[in-house]
Amino acid sequence: MMSLVYDGSWGGLLTCIFETYERKLQAVSVVRKQLYCPGFFNDCITVQADDRKAGRVLKGLRCNLSPAGFLGFYACYLSELPQMEEWLLAYTKLVFSLKNAECAFGNDTVLKVSQTARMVFRESHRMKGFVRFALTRDNIFYSEVEPDFNVLPLISGHFKQRFTDQQWLIYDKKRKYGIYYNLEEVTEVQFEPPSRVPAEHSGQIFAEPEMQYQKLWKEYFVSTDIESRKNTRLQLRHMPRRYWKYLIETRDQAPE
Amino acid sequence: MSERILEKLKILADAAKYDVSCASSGSNRKNNNKGLGNTGHGICHTYTSNGRCVSLLKILLTNFCIYDCAYCVSRKSNDIERAAFTVEEVVDLTINFYRRNYIEGLFLSSGIFRDADYTMERLVRIAKLLRTEHRFNGYIHLKSIPGASDELMYEAGLYADRLSVNIEIPTDRGLKLLAPEKDRKDMIRPMNYVKEGIIQNTEEKKIFARTPSFVPAGQSTQMIIGASGETDCDIMQSASRLYREFNLKRVYYSGYIPVSNDNRLPAIGSAVPLLRENRLYQADWLTRFYGFKVGELLNPSAPNLDADIDPKLSWALRNPAKFPVDINRADLHHILRVPGIGLISAKKIIAARRFQKLDWEHLKKLGVAVNRARYFVICRSREFERRNLSAMQIKQFILSGSQSKYLKDNPSQLSLF
Numbered sequence A: 001m002m003s004l005v006y007d008g009s010w011g012g013l014l015t016c017i018f019e020t021y022e023r024k025l026q027a028v029s030v031v032r033k034q035l036y037c038p039g040f041f042n043d044c045i046t047v048q049a050d051d052r053k054a055g056r057v058l059k060g061l062r063c064n065l066s067p068a069g070f071l072g073f074y075a076c077y078l079s080e081l082p083q084m085e086e087w088l089l090a091y092t093k094l095v096f097s098l099k100n101a102e103c104a105f106g107n108d109t110v111l112k113v114s115q116t117a118r119m120v121f122r123e124s125h126r127m128k129g130f131v132r133f134a135l136t137r138d139n140i141f142y143s144e145v146e147p148d149f150n151v152l153p154l155i156s157g158h159f160k161q162r163f164t165d166q167q168w169l170i171y172d173k174k175r176k177y178g179i180y181y182n183l184e185e186v187t188e189v190q191f192e193p194p195s196r197v198p199a200e201h202s203g204q205i206f207a208e209p210e211m212q213y214q215k216l217w218k219e220y221f222v223s224t225d226i227e228s229r230k231n232t233r234l235q236l237r238h239m240p241r242r243y244w245k246y247l248i249e250t251r252d253q254a255p256e
Numbered sequence B: 001m002s003e004r005i006l007e008k009l010k011i012l013a014d015a016a017k018y019d020v021s022c023a024s025s026g027s028n029r030k031n032n033n034k035g036l037g038n039t040g041h042g043i044c045h046t047y048t049s050n051g052r053c054v055s056l057l058k059i060l061l062t063n064f065c066i067y068d069c070a071y072c073v074s075r076k077s078n079d080i081e082r083a084a085f086t087v088e089e090v091v092d093l094t095i096n097f098y099r100r101n102y103i104e105g106l107f108l109s110s111g112i113f114r115d116a117d118y119t120m121e122r123l124v125r126i127a128k129l130l131r132t133e134h135r136f137n138g139y140i141h142l143k144s145i146p147g148a149s150d151e152l153m154y155e156a157g158l159y160a161d162r163l164s165v166n167i168e169i170p171t172d173r174g175l176k177l178l179a180p181e182k183d184r185k186d187m188i189r190p191m192n193y194v195k196e197g198i199i200q201n202t203e204e205k206k207i208f209a210r211t212p213s214f215v216p217a218g219q220s221t222q223m224i225i226g227a228s229g230e231t232d233c234d235i236m237q238s239a240s241r242l243y244r245e246f247n248l249k250r251v252y253y254s255g256y257i258p259v260s261n262d263n264r265l266p267a268i269g270s271a272v273p274l275l276r277e278n279r280l281y282q283a284d285w286l287t288r289f290y291g292f293k294v295g296e297l298l299n300p301s302a303p304n305l306d307a308d309i310d311p312k313l314s315w316a317l318r319n320p321a322k323f324p325v326d327i328n329r330a331d332l333h334h335i336l337r338v339p340g341i342g343l344i345s346a347k348k349i350i351a352a353r354r355f356q357k358l359d360w361e362h363l364k365k366l367g368v369a370v371n372r373a374r375y376f377v378i379c380r381s382r383e384f385e386r387r388n389l390s391a392m393q394i395k396q397f398i399l400s401g402s403q404s405k406y407l408k409d410n411p412s413q414l415s416l417f
Helices: A010-022 A049-064 A067-078 A083-099 A108-130 A154-160 A199-205 A210-223 A232-238 A241-246 B005-014 B087-099 B116-132 B150-159 B172-178 B182-206 B232-246 B274-289 B312-320 B343-352 B360-364 B391-401
Strands: A002-006 A028-032 A043-046 A140-145 A167-172 A176-180 A186-189 B056-060 B104-109 B139-143 B162-164 B219-224 B250-255
Touching: A002 A010, A010 A028, A010 A049, A010 A067, A010 A083, A028 A083, A028 B232, A043 B139, A049 A067, A049 A083, A067 A083, A067 A108, A067 A154, A108 A154, A108 A241, A108 B360, A140 A199, A140 A241, A154 A167, A154 A176, A154 A186, A154 B172, A167 A241, A210 B005, A210 B087, B005 B087, B056 B087, B087 B104, B087 B116, B087 B312, B104 B116, B116 B139, B139 B150, B150 B162, B150 B182, B182 B219, B182 B232, B219 B274, B232 B250, B232 B274, B274 B312, B343 B360
Parallel strands: A002 A028, A002 A043, A140 A167, B056 B104, B104 B139, B139 B162, B162 B219, B219 B250
Antiparallel strands: A167 A176, A176 A186
């Protein structure tokens, strides 16, 4: 059994796929550095991301998948699930050998990849709604999120098109990076997140009217509810509790 | 900004919440002018404790009203607090909520003060201000005020993404009883005008690419159910007529929430007909996406939908001759009619069977509700339902194997003696 160890990057994964073909590896597993644990009977190769090799795999995938299928492949990578590499490697082999393979939902690998992609798309769609900006004193609309999957790359285009005339920053607390829009373009930024700001200091960080709008929004959230139609189960299905602490209107009821 | 705005928001959001529509999809407004916002697929920003999504800032401009419709919380004779927003206040709230990503846009309705045109003119002015001065490209849903003039409707259509008039009571008889001052014709006229406008706009767009859009997300309407004793058949027929004659995007069904002690209506405290509402939406979906005709689901001899099973299953049980359907051969149209198979699974089945014959295991993995579908399909397996079951038996088997979310809340225990 051969293990290809890579750094977890998109280019790295594509390079690993290239290597399995290049070296004609049969029994092979691709693992992220963070998840790799050496086995007694295992050989291991560390793979560095290589633009040329990755580019060739990318080109092949684009040729053999529909645009939606390709996006699904990328979304599956963003899921960061432990078995993601295994599925994508098997999927690639299938895609290169069978015409229109992305529609063969009877195949376990195809189904798994399409289901994982759906999970990721669902969360990226949710995040488009659940991001809450707060206007800071230095005129940046700031938001913190903690999605299950690494969805920031999927939503940055949406926010760029929508909020063209304001600076914004969305920070992923779980993965410790953010995307920042400076009125021109979106860039990835890394910094140590501010720890939770106590309410009495929030005035120093956020602009004057910010707290008032938050109050208005909370009021709206309560007023638009209809008591006699209470259906908490439905609410939780659409908005699971793990998101609540980042939403202004539900923050007070969120589990710690 | 003051406490007063907070108070107004409280009153006017509370009064607007009985409007169900919160859709923000269907329009495709681009942010080309370096302005604020765009529209596209609908996005839900939060969910209230009744599980409904909040996508738009849904408020009334005012809850002062000259009408006295029995079913409405803002009716003239109701002793409630009244308030009115100024144009600037609505604009400011919309822009600032939007910038913080709380909402997709504005849903603006109003009580009718002075007369229809006076009210409509205010609504249009807000939409215009948002679009022109603030270069706002988010979603705007305006209520068409029954009886408003064509000129105002035209202007509204240029700024809004969606317009809607609420039919409220599905039958003319019910309307006469509960809202004697209102005339059905006044509701139909703006709907008709908008429909014609959209058709004309589509034609013009074919010739001049730069023609400004007119109500790009179309029209919708809402019916209150359970307020005037109408049957499901009345409701669905009325809905299908609206879809057909006015090209509506959506008809919303809103279970009547008791807000009045009027003896023409269900008393305060009586339950909201949630289950009935759910069944009507299921029937609505079947007619719009699954190729069913209203007549197949409901007819004068069975004017109401089954409460304990969904309308598709109910249809299937009444039409045993149409089954079993062969999953590996039948066309999409027939597969869609199988209980337990939805739109997405049906399409996946069609795609997947080109590669291999499908069996039960495949169906389960594709997301088909096999516990329901197994009585109606055959696939690549020797295990299928051979017994000659009656409709009643199938219904019993399915019901015993599943637990309705509506029945769970009020279990009826058998008495021992």
